Amino acid sequence: MAKSPSRKPRAAKGAAARPAAAKPVTIRDVAKVAGVSAITVSRALARPELVSPQTRERVRAVVARTGYVPNVLAGSLRTRRSGIIAAIFPQVSNTLFVEAIQALTERLREEGYQVLLGLSSYERREDELIAGILGRQPDGILLTGVSHAPETRRRLIAAHIPVVETWDLTPSPIDMLVGFSHEKVGAAMARHLLARGHRDIGLVWNNDARAELRRRGFLEVLAGSGIEPAATCLGPAPATFPRGREGLAQLLRSGKRFTAVACSSDPLAQGVIAEAQDRGLRIPGDLAVIGFGDLDFAAHTTPALTTVGIDKVAIGRRAAEMLLARIAGREPGERIVDVGFAVIERAST
Amino acid sequence: MAKSPSRKPRAAKGAAARPAAAKPVTIRDVAKVAGVSAITVSRALARPELVSPQTRERVRAVVARTGYVPNVLAGSLRTRRSGIIAAIFPQVSNTLFVEAIQALTERLREEGYQVLLGLSSYERREDELIAGILGRQPDGILLTGVSHAPETRRRLIAAHIPVVETWDLTPSPIDMLVGFSHEKVGAAMARHLLARGHRDIGLVWNNDARAELRRRGFLEVLAGSGIEPAATCLGPAPATFPRGREGLAQLLRSGKRFTAVACSSDPLAQGVIAEAQDRGLRIPGDLAVIGFGDLDFAAHTTPALTTVGIDKVAIGRRAAEMLLARIAGREPGERIVDVGFAVIERAST
DNA sequence: CGCCTTGATGTTACCGTTAACATTCGCGCC
């Protein structure tokens, strides 16, 4: 059997005239030039207070001159600290996540950690992704959501590193948790609409795991008043403006009557409003609309959007703090943090 | 040496009842259990075709049973291949970037590479960020933009790894390049408005480096017709819906007359439209609006937004291809790729 | 039948850094 032609891991030496990747400068090269031992260079860079000022200066000069860049991989291997925190998100197209990522990254960078972002677009990829990432010896892991394959759980526990789950609540996290109750959010949205006198309610929703929790909370409250939603349009993530338009169009096509539409996220709500206005419906007169997320535009649409606000930055920062605490050997104040949420009443309902 | 064979002296501080981080399973542990040498385990996992089926199976079983996770750091140190591609972006809140990131990540993952995302929110951080990342021995780097500190250039060249710059063009990239001409985009936007008969034009723009290039192209074309913009509102990134509203409000406060507004990005344009409609202006009758980016909502606003479309996915994927080619020792087809753009005429102009 | 080839596996050393322990030296103090 001839060798597969597709795989070519060992390319020939390639373009002959290539620079040939000069052997990189190592700590020993620097040491030799500076007339000290390797360990002294290491100290001068990592723990300068252990080295005399003159030596420190001499080493720094040589480093600058030679362009020495320490090989973090080698250092990590020896110290067993990679300086990497892995963060797994289902998507970065979701503005909510983005803000949390930014806060997390910022805080961790202050402490010298780098964030390795893993995108698990599809549920079943999460395990594979995490398996690959654990080999990189992260010092901590942040997960989005609380439902993970049992295999994933096992792996993470076996890895003996701090784990923070986010964006949701559960009484039994793998390790630590910072999030809020999506069911309560859904319930609050429903209560808000009921309080406004709505009885005929449509849903434009998407079907990711956490949105489904919000929907459950929403439906339970409705059911408590003996109400079923008039119509529901359920689509796949991500939730976008055009999907919101299409969602309302579908609800209207159903022929059912409704005076309010609840949406699983603000872009959907924005789309619903646009579609409604195009059809001459007045908001909130003819149709009330409520969203989720309080994204930047929510306060500035016409009419301004009633929605549910989440402190995304707090999630990112708290998660960072908890990981840092654990890494440092301290116990985090609480293992489970509920950041809560707030219904923000604006003009659209 | 009468040293006790016991391991961990264990810092006296930690919680007494903690698991004490059992020593992780190494390749030698697996080898011992499977009754083979370490290198055979290594081969069974990384290049199974070199190992007999029986051995392969035996090793796999032991790996599964012990939960062995190869230490990628150690492997990378020896092979000098980290399997990491670093990608530096100024922000992830920009949808354009997000789509490119996603395409890049996807393609690279197919080849077994992991993307290390670096966020250089502030210009001056880029160098620092890259310095830190180079120590992780990435196999390639993607940069956003083409203007970098000289120190950064030097470092990257010294690192002897493939570099792709993106989102812009320059005749002298560090290594490879895939982007488009922002000046031409600006010029095309201006030409579009001029062709529609507009002579009094306002700008709602933001001031990141590439937006400035688009503005320059825009102004040059106007100047070619002896025109200056009626008014300009220049704000900091990121470009958001509320900033668009505020932008138009400012232009109107200036008292200048204008029949069209050009925006440096679609969210700004959407905000401008919202503000205009709130003030009873008809679009495009009283005011024409053009944006940039062709984000998902652009085709679905009312009226639909005239904008400039960029093939973000192509940027991500081409960049990935170029890096992969270089890593494999092949020359990329072209070192400089212009993905172009297209003015998409819709109802708002 | 001996030589060469191929496939399967093993041995050794090394990747670049730093933990752990060792050494040296100067200085204060009894």
Added chain:
DNA sequence: GGCGCGAATGTTAACGGTAACATCAAGGCG
């Protein structure tokens, strides 16, 4: 003057893989 001590620096040996080369048995072939 001897001792202890801390500051500055050095030596050695990992960390956990895999490249490079070595070994060995089984077969092909003139």
